[in-house]
Amino acid sequence: MAVYTEVSDEDLAAFAALYDIGQVQSFKGIAEGVENSNFLLETEKDRYILTLYERRTKPEDLPFFLGLMEHLADKGIACPTPIHARDGQSLKNLCGKPAAMVSFLKGISARSIKPWHCQALGQALASLHLAGSDFKTQRPNALSVSGWRPLFEASRHGADELAPGLEALIALELDRLESEWPQDLPRGVIHADLFPDNVFFLGDALSGLIDFYFACTDFLAYDIAICVNAWCFEKDLSFNATKARLLLGAYEKVRRLDDAEVAMLPLLCRGAAMRFLLTRLYDWLHTPAGAFVTRKDPREYLKKLRFHQEVKRAEAYGLNAR
Amino acid sequence: MAVYTEVSDEDLAAFAALYDIGQVQSFKGIAEGVENSNFLLETEKDRYILTLYERRTKPEDLPFFLGLMEHLADKGIACPTPIHARDGQSLKNLCGKPAAMVSFLKGISARSIKPWHCQALGQALASLHLAGSDFKTQRPNALSVSGWRPLFEASRHGADELAPGLEALIALELDRLESEWPQDLPRGVIHADLFPDNVFFLGDALSGLIDFYFACTDFLAYDIAICVNAWCFEKDLSFNATKARLLLGAYEKVRRLDDAEVAMLPLLCRGAAMRFLLTRLYDWLHTPAGAFVTRKDPREYLKKLRFHQEVKRAEAYGLNAR
Numbered sequence: 001m002a003v004y005t006e007v008s009d010e011d012l013a014a015f016a017a018l019y020d021i022g023q024v025q026s027f028k029g030i031a032e033g034v035e036n037s038n039f040l041l042e043t044e045k046d047r048y049i050l051t052l053y054e055r056r057t058k059p060e061d062l063p064f065f066l067g068l069m070e071h072l073a074d075k076g077i078a079c080p081t082p083i084h085a086r087d088g089q090s091l092k093n094l095c096g097k098p099a100a101m102v103s104f105l106k107g108i109s110a111r112s113i114k115p116w117h118c119q120a121l122g123q124a125l126a127s128l129h130l131a132g133s134d135f136k137t138q139r140p141n142a143l144s145v146s147g148w149r150p151l152f153e154a155s156r157h158g159a160d161e162l163a164p165g166l167e168a169l170i171a172l173e174l175d176r177l178e179s180e181w182p183q184d185l186p187r188g189v190i191h192a193d194l195f196p197d198n199v200f201f202l203g204d205a206l207s208g209l210i211d212f213y214f215a216c217t218d219f220l221a222y223d224i225a226i227c228v229n230a231w232c233f234e235k236d237l238s239f240n241a242t243k244a245r246l247l248l249g250a251y252e253k254v255r256r257l258d259d260a261e262v263a264m265l266p267l268l269c270r271g272a273a274m275r276f277l278l279t280r281l282y283d284w285l286h287t288p289a290g291a292f293v294t295r296k297d298p299r300e301y302l303k304k305l306r307f308h309q310e311v312k313r314a315e316a317y318g319l320n321a322r
Numbered sequence: 323m324a325v326y327t328e329v330s331d332e333d334l335a336a337f338a339a340l341y342d343i344g345q346v347q348s349f350k351g352i353a354e355g356v357e358n359s360n361f362l363l364e365t366e367k368d369r370y371i372l373t374l375y376e377r378r379t380k381p382e383d384l385p386f387f388l389g390l391m392e393h394l395a396d397k398g399i400a401c402p403t404p405i406h407a408r409d410g411q412s413l414k415n416l417c418g419k420p421a422a423m424v425s426f427l428k429g430i431s432a433r434s435i436k437p438w439h440c441q442a443l444g445q446a447l448a449s450l451h452l453a454g455s456d457f458k459t460q461r462p463n464a465l466s467v468s469g470w471r472p473l474f475e476a477s478r479h480g481a482d483e484l485a486p487g488l489e490a491l492i493a494l495e496l497d498r499l500e501s502e503w504p505q506d507l508p509r510g511v512i513h514a515d516l517f518p519d520n521v522f523f524l525g526d527a528l529s530g531l532i533d534f535y536f537a538c539t540d541f542l543a544y545d546i547a548i549c550v551n552a553w554c555f556e557k558d559l560s561f562n563a564t565k566a567r568l569l570l571g572a573y574e575k576v577r578r579l580d581d582a583e584v585a586m587l588p589l590l591c592r593g594a595a596m597r598f599l600l601t602r603l604y605d606w607l608h609t610p611a612g613a614f615v616t617r618k619d620p621r622e623y624l625k626k627l628r629f630h631q632e633v634k635r636a637e638a639y640g641l642n643a644r
Contacts, residue, residue, distance in 0.1 A: 008433045025524060027430045028362065031351030040350065040362065042428070106364070108349045111330045202347060 005037045005052050005095050015094045018085040019101065021045050033211055040104070047104035048083060052097045057213055059098050064139045065212050066090050066100055068132070068189060073103075075131035078124075078200075078208040080105060107200025107207035118231050118243040120206040121199060122250030125191070125227060128209065129220045130255055132189030141192065141216040143275055145181045149174060151278040158285040163299055170277070173305065177271050182219065182264050190223035191215055195230045221261040224251060225268035228317060229276065229304050237303045245318025252319075259322045265314040273308055277301035327359045327374050327417050337416045340407040341423065343367050355533055362426070369426035370405060374419045379535055381420050386461045387534050388412050388422055390454070390511060395425075397453035400446075400530040402427060429522025429529035440553050440565040442528035443521060444572030447513070447549060450531065451542045452577055454511030463514065463538040465597055467503045471496060473600040480607040485621055492599070495627065499593050504541065504586050512545035513537055517552045543583040546573060547590035550639060551598065551626050559625045567640025574641075581644045587636040595630055599623035 007015075007027075016024050022044030030049075032038045037052040053062060066082045070090070073081035080102035082090035092099050110117050141147075152170055159167040191198075193214035200208035224247075232243040251257075257265075280298035287295050311317070329337075329349075338346050344366030352371075354360045359374040375384060388404045392412070395403035402424035404412035414421050432439050463469075474492055481488040513520075515536035522530040546569075554565040573579075579587075602620035609617050633639070 006433070009430070010434060012430070023525060024430060025428045029353030030362070031353065040352070106347045108331070108334075108346060111328070112332060203345060 004054050005097060007039070007052075007095055011095055015050075015092065015099070016041070016043065018087070018092060019083060020086055021048065021083070021101075033213075035213060041101065048101045049080060049104055050094075050099065050101045052094055052099045054097065057098075061139065061213075062091050062098055062100070064137050065215060067137055068135055068215055069102065069212055071135045072128065072131050077128055077131045078105065078206070079128075079212065080208075080210055105200055105208035105210065107202040109197050109199060110201055111196070113196060113231055113243070115240075115243050115246050116204065117196075117199075117201065117206075119246040119250045120201070121194070121227060121231060122247040122252075123254055124199070124206050124209060125194065125223060125247075126251040126254030128191060129188055129223070135189050139216045141190070141218040141222075143192070143214070143279065144218055144222070145177055145271060148177070148274055148278055151282050155278070155282045155285050159281060162281065162284065163302060166281075166302065169302075170274070173270065173274060173309075177267070177274060180267055181271065182260065182267075185219040185221055185261055185264060186258065187217060188220050189215060190218045190220060190226075192218065192223060192226060194223065194227050219261075219268065220255075221257065221265060222268050222272065224248070225265065225272040226275075228269055229272045229301070232317075233304055233307075237300065237307075239307050241316070241318055248317055248319050257319070262314045262319055262322055265317060265319065266308060266311040269308040269311070269317070270305060273301050273305035277305055326376050327419060329361070329374075329417055333417055337372075337414065337421070338363075338365065340409070340414060341405060342408055343370065343405070343423075355535075357535060363423065370423045371402060371426055372416075372421065372423050374416055374421045376419065379420075383461065383535075384413050384420055384422070386459050387537060389459055390457055390537055391424065391534055393457045394450065394453050399450055399453045400427065400528070401450075401534065402530075402532055427522055427530035427532065429524040431519050431521060432523055433518070435518060435553055435565065437562075437565050437568050438526070439518075439521075439523065439528075441568040441572045442523070443516070443549060443553060444569040444574075445576055446521070446528050446531060447516065447545060447569075448573040448576030450513060451510055451545065457511050461538045463512070463540040463544075465514070465536070465538075465601065466540055466544070467499055467593060470499070470596055470600055473604050477600070477604045477607050481603060484603065484606065485624060488603075488624065491624075492596070495592065495596060495631075499589070499596060502589055503593065504582065504589070507541040507543055507583055507586060508580065509539060510542050511537060512540045512542060512548075514540065514545060514548060516545065516549050541583075541590065542577075543579065543587060544590050544594065546570070547587065547594040548597075550591055551594045551623070554639075555626060555629075559622065559629075561629050563638070563640055570639055570641050579641070584636045584641055584644055587639060587641065588630060588633040591630040591633070591639070592627060595623050595627035599627055 024043050026042035028040045030038050030040050035056045036054050039050040041048045041050045069079055070082050072079050083101040084090050085092055090100055152174060156167050198211040228244055232240050234240055277298050280296050284295050284298050346365050348364035350362045352360050352362050357378045358376050361372040363370045363372045391401055392404050394401050405423040406412050407414055412422055474496060478489050520533040550566055554562050556562055599620050602618050606617050606620050
């Protein structure tokens with residue numbers, strides 16, 4: 001839930017007048033996203049999502065995010081499309097903060113994941129990867145393998161208090177991930193945060209992908225590994241192999257994985273689990289108690305990491321042997 | 323901002339199926355109201371506001387609130403209309419909490435109040451009072467004069483820390499309010515919380531009144547006094563007599579005040595200032611630091627109370643002498 005900035009009538013009216021969208025008819029802060037302030041803005045013409053970018057989103061990254069969404073939408077991906085102001089720009093200012101308006105997408109995010117959700121996700125993820133293949137701008141992934149050790153150093157002091165032995169486990173795993181992380185898998189635009197919150201369904205179909213504010217350039221298969229972690233474990237943290245098989249099978253119908261990607265998938269899944277374990281551990285230790293944002297338990301990703309550590313081959317995820 | 327309850331897919335689908343509203347197409351928590359969880363629910367047919375009533379709303383009061391909204395909407399007041407489920411009921415359960423769905427109203431609340439807003443408000447308030455005049459159910463106002471002393475007793479210990487001399491000032495004022503409070507002014511349904519947050523405007527007209535969860539049976543003129551406090555002071559807490567004159571003048575074009583109401587208006591304004599001073603003082607002292615809800619500064623209403631204490635006659639509010 002997130003509305004950090006109050007927008008005055010005058011500021012809203014002046015902002016809306018920058019666009020060819022007609023008179024504002026409704027304006028409501030919505031509980032979507034945790035990093036930025038989001039509003040549902042309705043005008044005579046249509047509905048839009050207005051986002052004010054708060055402190056944690058770097059302004060210099062916004063042209064990448066907005067350009068990517070526009071590129072993907074042009075290619076037919078169901079994602080928010082930035083709306084251009086009358087001067088042609090899609091990045092504006094509101095209340096002294098960077099702000100952009102995007103198209104409204106129908107659909108609701110799945111709160112309890114069914115196997116068919118994973119199947120629809122696999123197809124959408126592969127389509128996203130194909131659609132992004134000719135997007136020219138690059139954005140390095142600061143939260144890939146090179147970013148993990150600094151996160152660990154900033155939070156290792158509190159690790160064992162959360163789970164005995166966690167500090168040593170992470171240290172050992174990091175060594176291994178750093179030495180075995182691949183150099184040369186197929187790269188491109190990845191969403192990098194395609195959790196259930198960020199995927200909309202309408203009836204029995206996927207209707208939209210949202211929140212591209214972690215998108216970056218990285219191994220495409222790493223995006224799959226993030227989704228396996230985010231979608232294929234049950235609430236009790238048992239691994240649902242059917243969901244993984246459907247996710248990967250649907251992905252491969254659109255974009256076939258090469259042998260190296262298949263071979264590396266278990267390691268990529270370990271890496272993805274490590275990434276969320278570390279960011280959650282960092283946030284756990286650095287978010288004051290009673291703060292506005294609910295802290296997520298890092299141990300969820302410790303358990304997922306342990307699962308992937310036991311996986312020897314991608315067949316465990318339901319991929320066919322090559 | 324308020325979304326206290328997570329609603330699962332299954333619960334939402336089962337809830338929506340109780341109504342003849344078609345398939346759910348969008349479901350977003352919204353930052354509206356502070357006491358309850360509110361969602362904007364969109365279906366094939368229409369948009370609705372779904373409210374889950376949290377701890378501070380008494381379930382036994384809900385039939386009054388929902389019945390009142392329906393009564394007022396039937397009379398043409400632009401307010402949320404409760405939607406009936408297939409079984410005819412408008413009060414249901416969701417996630418173990420009382421829940422109701424009402425019609426969606428277009429419009430945005432004014433964040434900076436202009437004189438014309440007060441004029442439109444005056445007319446709408448009088449229309450509300452007339453429309454409520456034949457509503458049969460009664461609900462006593464627990465936050466009128468009889469409720470103030472208990473609030474004071476529960477928070478007097480912290481009063482002087484907030485503002486030196488506040489405890490004595492309230493004690494003296496309470497004595498006077500209790501002894502001079504009228505017995506016999508025209509009564510009926512009042513909104514009792516018609517702050518700018520709860521009034522929508524669309525273009526240059528008032529488009530809706532929302533949040534009837536403090537509505538009750540009390541002196542109609544006390545509702546006016548609440549609005550004078552909430553709408554007619556500037557951000558620097560200076561009193562804007564033009565706004566008051568427009569509010570009261572527009573009110574009287576729809577419902578003329580009788581002599582007793584006019585004579586009592588200064589005292590009712592003191593009472594209304596006392597009511598919000600006391601509830602804010604109580605919340606100030608009883609809300610833990612760092613809690614989810616932003617505490618509102620009680621001193622705003624101390625300053626308003628002091629203004630009204632200097633007022634001798636209703637002419638100060640722009641009312642014509644009788």
